[in-house]
Each structure stands twice: as structure tokens, then as C-alpha cells.
Amino acid sequence: MPPRRAVDPAELRNSMLAVIPWLRGDTDAAPARSELAAAVRLSARTLEQIAPGSSVELRVPPFVAVQCIEGPRHTRGTPPNVVETDPRTWLLLATGLAHLDDAVAAGTATASGSRAGEIGHWLPVVPGV
Numbered sequence: 001m002p003p004r005r006a007v008d009p010a011e012l013r014n015s016m017l018a019v020i021p022w023l024r025g026d027t028d029a030a031p032a033r034s035e036l037a038a039a040v041r042l043s044a045r046t047l048e049q050i051a052p053g054s055s056v057e058l059r060v061p062p063f064v065a066v067q068c069i070e071g072p073r074h075t076r077g078t079p080p081n082v083v084e085t086d087p088r089t090w091l092l093l094a095t096g097l098a099h100l101d102d103a104v105a106a107g108t109a110t111a112s113g114s115r116a117g118e119i120g121h122w123l124p125v126v127p128g129v
Contacts, residue, residue, distance in 0.1 A: 007046045015039040016095065016129045023091055037063050040087045043094040043125055051122040056115055059084040069118050081113030096124030 015038040019031045030036070040063040047058060048066040055071030057079045058064075067079070083100070085093070089108040092098035100120035103109035111117055 004045060004048075007042050007049060012042045012046055012126060013129065015042050016091075016126050019091060020095070020129050023088070023095060023097055036087055039091055040064055043091065046125045047094070047119070047122055050125065051119070055079075056081040056083065056113070056119055058082075058090075058119060060087055060090045063087060068122070069115060071115060079113070081115040081118075083109060083111045083116050083119050085109035093123050094125045095129050096127050099123075 015035065018035040019039045021027045022029065022031050031039075040060050044058055044060055044064045044066045048068050051068040051070075053070035054067045056069040057067050059082060061084070069081075085103060085108060089098065089103050093100055093103060093109070100109065100111065100117065100123060104111050111119075
């Protein structure tokens with residue numbers, strides 16, 4: 001599989017600006033599915049780029065799953081270290097409007113495996129949006 005193209009910072013920022021009013025609660029109207037998908041995919045792929053590796057998998061169904069964090073690589077089946085969350089929670093984490101430990105405690109994210117929490121060290125991936 002060929003490597004993914006690098007995330008364009010301007011494209012990432014624009015996608016986040018489209019969803020930030022919804023994340024902050026400034027509007028009740030959810031963004032269009034295409035806007036939400038772009039923001040989720042680009043921010044998750046940014047995490048994949050800044051924390052390269054294959055020891056932790058981030059899942060944000062139905063939009064994206066990426067592997068990150070250096071360490072042992074898994075090749076088949078369910079990886080031993082997984083963080084899974086919904087799109088809104090992921091975007092809150094990616095922008096620094098929420099923290100991973102709080103999301104796990106609230107049940108809006110799951111973190112399984114001894115290294116899953118390491119994703120929190122790389123957040124936010126899009127600060128100051």
C-alpha cells in the first residue's frame with residue numbers, strides 16, 4: 001500500500017474551522033457529513049504523521065482508523081492497544097477542547113491496552129482553532 005500523502009496544514013485548518021462552532025456549542029446544527037468526515041480524517045491522519053508507528057490504533061467510526069505511536073507492530077486481528085471514539089469526541093480531543101482521560105471517564109471514548117493512553121501525549125493535534 002503506498003504511503004498516504006502528507007496532510008496539508010491549510011486544508012486541515014479549513015476543515016476544522018467548518019466544525020468548530022458546532023464543537024464549541026455555538027450552534028446546534030451539526031456540520032454536513034462531508035465537512036465532519038474531512039475534519040475527522042485530516043486530524044486523525046495528522047496524528048498518524050506526528051506520532052508515527054503501529055503500536056496504537058485510533059478508530060473513529062465510520063470515518064477513519066489510523067495507527068500511530070512507535071513500538072511493537074501488530075499485523076493481524078485486533079491490535080492490543082486501541083482508542084475508539086465517536087467523531088465529535090475525537091474532534092474535541094484533537095482541538096484540545098476535551099482531554100482523553102476525561103473522555104474515557106465519561107464513556108465517550110474507550111482506551112484498551114497498556115499503551116492506548118499514550119495518544120493523549122500527542123493531543124491536541126490542532127491547537128488554537
